[in-house]
Amino acid sequence: DTGVSQNPRHKITKRGQNVTFRCDPISEHNRLYWYRQTLGQGPEFLTYFQNEAQLEKSRLLSDRFSAERPKGSFSTLEIQRTEQGDSAMYLCASTTGAETQYFGPGTRLLVL
Amino acid sequence: SQQGEEDPQALSIQEGENATMNCSYKTSINNLQWYRQNSGRGLVHLILIRSNEREKHSGRLRVTLDTSKKSSSLLITASRAADTASYFCATASNDYKLSFGAGTTVTVRA
Numbered sequence A: 001d002t003g004v005s006q007n008p009r010h011k012i013t014k015r016g017q018n019v020t021f022r023c024d025p026i027s028e029h030n031r032l033y034w035y036r037q038t039l040g041q042g043p044e045f046l047t048y049f050q051n052e053a054q055l056e057k058s059r060l061l062s063d064r065f066s067a068e069r070p071k072g073s074f075s076t077l078e079i080q081r082t083e084q085g086d087s088a089m090y091l092c093a094s095t096t097g098a099e100t101q102y103f104g105p106g107t108r109l110l111v112l
Numbered sequence B: 001s002q003q004g005e006e007d008p009q010a011l012s013i014q015e016g017e018n019a020t021m022n023c024s025y026k027t028s029i030n031n032l033q034w035y036r037q038n039s040g041r042g043l044v045h046l047i048l049i050r051s052n053e054r055e056k057h058s059g060r061l062r063v064t065l066d067t068s069k070k071s072s073s074l075l076i077t078a079s080r081a082a083d084t085a086s087y088f089c090a091t092a093s094n095d096y097k098l099s100f101g102a103g104t105t106v107t108v109r110a
Helices: none
Strands: A005-007 A010-013 A019-024 A031-037 A044-050 A053-057 A065-068 A075-079 A088-095 A107-111 B005-007 B010-014 B019-024 B031-037 B043-050 B055-058 B061-066 B071-076 B085-092 B098-100 B104-109
Touching: A005 A088, A010 A019, A019 A088, A019 A107, A031 A075, A031 B098, A044 A065, A044 B098, A053 A065, A075 A088, B005 B085, B010 B019, B019 B104, B031 B061, B031 B071, B043 B055, B043 B061, B043 B071, B071 B085
Parallel strands: A010 A107, B010 B104
Antiparallel strands: A005 A019, A019 A075, A031 A044, A031 A088, A044 A053, A065 A075, A088 A107, B005 B019, B019 B071, B031 B043, B031 B085, B055 B061, B061 B071, B085 B098, B085 B104
């Protein structure tokens, strides 16, 4: 257990529905990252926050995706109008700005 | 896009043997990290090597970095069944955003 928690751990939804995932980082970590991992691949960067500011978004993050980190604490990742191609593991990681990132257990999304 | 590429894609070894996997990357880096992922779970950080370092050890792990060849290797000595996992290299640029390879799946046979 790295100290980063993610909820839910699994989510099954129907195409077209909206889903929201939550990440609770290690409390003193000011940087929070979201990654997506599809089967047989390594994680791919989606976006990151320093405190409450979203500093970068990947081109992978279409308009249907939005992430927030109110008050620089927990973060949420919402996917609107889900598509089957959104099925993946969504990973959250936090760090103090030092180099090592601490990953949560991930949320596995299946879109039917 | 993924910067790192691991080689081999899969590796099967006998318990007690050493496992070596390689990682190549394309652009300049601040550091390179290796992570382990057990099936369907989150990633666990193993070791970090900075761009000005050439070799690093942690327990049964040995990592080398050759920035001139843009490559790194991870050696696991005296492997155990518990080492069965996928191993990923990840490169970090100035903003510490990580770029991962596709990973090497290691199976340690009892």
